[in-house]
Amino acid sequence: MTQTTLTKPLAVDTIRADFPILSTDVRGLPLAYLDNGASSQKPQSVIDAMDWYNAHANANIHRGVYQLSQLATELYEAGRKRGQEFLGVDDRREVILTKGLTESINLVASAWGGANLKSGDVVLLTQLEHHSNIVPWQLAAERTGAKIEVVPIDDRGVLDMERYEALVAGGKVKMVAVTHVSNVLGTVNPIREIAALAHRNGALVLVDGAQAAPHHFLDVAALGADFYTVAGHKMYAPMGIGLLFGRRELLEAMPPYQGGGDMIETVSFERSTYAHLPAKFEAGTPNVAAVHGFGAAVHYLAGLGEGEAPRERLRTAFEKIEAHEQKLLEAATDALTAIEGIHIHGAAPGKSAILSFTVDGVHPHDLATVLDSEGVAIRAGHHCCMPLMKRLGVPATARASFGLYNTVADVGALERGVRKAKELLG
Amino acid sequence: MTLDLRELYQEVILDHHKHPRNRGPLADATSTADGHNPLCGDTITVYVKTNGGIVDRVSFEGSGCAISTASASMMTEALHGKSLAEVEELFRQFQDLVTADGPAPTDASLESELGDLEVLAGVREHPVRIKCATLPWHTMRAALKGAHEPVTTE
Numbered sequence: 001m002t003q004t005t006l007t008k009p010l011a012v013d014t015i016r017a018d019f020p021i022l023s024t025d026v027r028g029l030p031l032a033y034l035d036n037g038a039s040s041q042k043p044q045s046v047i048d049a050m051d052w053y054n055a056h057a058n059a060n061i062h063r064g065v066y067q068l069s070q071l072a073t074e075l076y077e078a079g080r081k082r083g084q085e086f087l088g089v090d091d092r093r094e095v096i097l098t099k100g101l102t103e104s105i106n107l108v109a110s111a112w113g114g115a116n117l118k119s120g121d122v123v124l125l126t127q128l129e130h131h132s133n134i135v136p137w138q139l140a141a142e143r144t145g146a147k148i149e150v151v152p153i154d155d156r157g158v159l160d161m162e163r164y165e166a167l168v169a170g171g172k173v174k175m176v177a178v179t180h181v182s183n184v185l186g187t188v189n190p191i192r193e194i195a196a197l198a199h200r201n202g203a204l205v206l207v208d209g210a211q212a213a214p215h216h217f218l219d220v221a222a223l224g225a226d227f228y229t230v231a232g233h234k235m236y237a238p239m240g241i242g243l244l245f246g247r248r249e250l251l252e253a254m255p256p257y258q259g260g261g262d263m264i265e266t267v268s269f270e271r272s273t274y275a276h277l278p279a280k281f282e283a284g285t286p287n288v289a290a291v292h293g294f295g296a297a298v299h300y301l302a303g304l305g306e307g308e309a310p311r312e313r314l315r316t317a318f319e320k321i322e323a324h325e326q327k328l329l330e331a332a333t334d335a336l337t338a339i340e341g342i343h344i345h346g347a348a349p350g351k352s353a354i355l356s357f358t359v360d361g362v363h364p365h366d367l368a369t370v371l372d373s374e375g376v377a378i379r380a381g382h383h384c385c386m387p388l389m390k391r392l393g394v395p396a397t398a399r400a401s402f403g404l405y406n407t408v409a410d411v412g413a414l415e416r417g418v419r420k421a422k423e424l425l426g
Numbered sequence: 427m428t429l430d431l432r433e434l435y436q437e438v439i440l441d442h443h444k445h446p447r448n449r450g451p452l453a454d455a456t457s458t459a460d461g462h463n464p465l466c467g468d469t470i471t472v473y474v475k476t477n478g479g480i481v482d483r484v485s486f487e488g489s490g491c492a493i494s495t496a497s498a499s500m501m502t503e504a505l506h507g508k509s510l511a512e513v514e515e516l517f518r519q520f521q522d523l524v525t526a527d528g529p530a531p532t533d534a535s536l537e538s539e540l541g542d543l544e545v546l547a548g549v550r551e552h553p554v555r556i557k558c559a560t561l562p563w564h565t566m567r568a569a570l571k572g573a574h575e576p577v578t579t580e
Contacts (some may be wrong), residue, residue: 363491373431382467395489397466
């Protein structure tokens, strides 16, 4: 089944019942959870998968000749398989399981950067980047003598592609590290175009997929990314699990990131030889329960879609998720824009369901405190994007970020809270 | 408004937030220091003018929330005319006020010299907001000690 017309919208009421935390209350008020950009909630099936693993399958993976260890190993590899499905990667050697997206980026910046960057080289970032896609590159640059350069954005939060084209040309840029979706402005960057230009100029592309994975269907091959990173806990999976996709020839040529058990073939005091991919980059005991939970989250998402093949189910699921979240984004934008003295930050066409705003006379932290008293959870601050805050000319913003289980009632609670804060403090 | 919100945003705090006292640089300051809260990106500069071991004037500038602005504004008034030893004692009492466990002191508390500052006791119920209230004070103290590095709350 490959039709693109949707027959059914997302069944949000049913979905909400799958997430136990959504029925908890905040001081007697219903919880309106609008901080999905920081971390999403988990469906019962993910919670159950982790509990079941710990109760019935826990053992260290690899090399255990007993049944339990073999079961744990199978579950771990099944989690990787779900990761491959999620990213559209056929070769299991190209998907490394990490403890999170921060580790995924640090792995590349350290192992690839250490082996490939040299004095005079440039790592090209954008003004939209999260600290986790800035600082690892600064560390690599300090060690190697490479430089960091930055692609600017316009006032809407859209990357200046003309400047990008000029900056990436000339052969000095070795890596373009760019976010897929801005965690502050919701901007969806044109990764295909960015990657094509980078490759034409001899540079590689690493994509921070933290905010794309929960909102959009991913196909890393079609995007042209050389490295793609995902944070499990922002896409309804547990904390402590991330993905790193890397093209096989790149990963094979890279030295290991961390040394330890599981990443070796043979060890002597004189010399060690390293395991093949993907184990080469998975030193030490992994968080198998989280990997199993991650698999359950991908299964859950696929279950929202239609069709037979897992990829088709994911694709249709994300069509529905996007349609639902865009409705919420539109409703929230309309509701907040109607309030006097409010400023929405980020006007990129086709942006993701992330809404940053400031209110004249009301500091975002006060706003978040007042919203909390109304049961509304949002984030306020610099969102780990201090350079972007500087570009926007604000010390901080308030951010409402939507997930598949949010409703117009949540938007209503947000609007009420903002009006209340304005009345109290503005 | 729910009760705990009213305790946090008392009228006195809202008044100092909307009409901060002693805001802006102090041309004849004898010392200044910068403070920074990396959690929220807020920054503050505190200017102090001392004369013979007595605090003559304190002012501040920077961007902050209602809590930090009110705390800074009230601090500039509270420190006027205090000796350095008295400033240190007031700093200690303020720290206790916003961070100590147990019930907040009432207006009738006898030993405290905090006066109006006691309205900031409400932040104790909001742990992430405590640093908003204490940043101006740490920055003021750094200015008096002649610190060269910016103060951070971390």
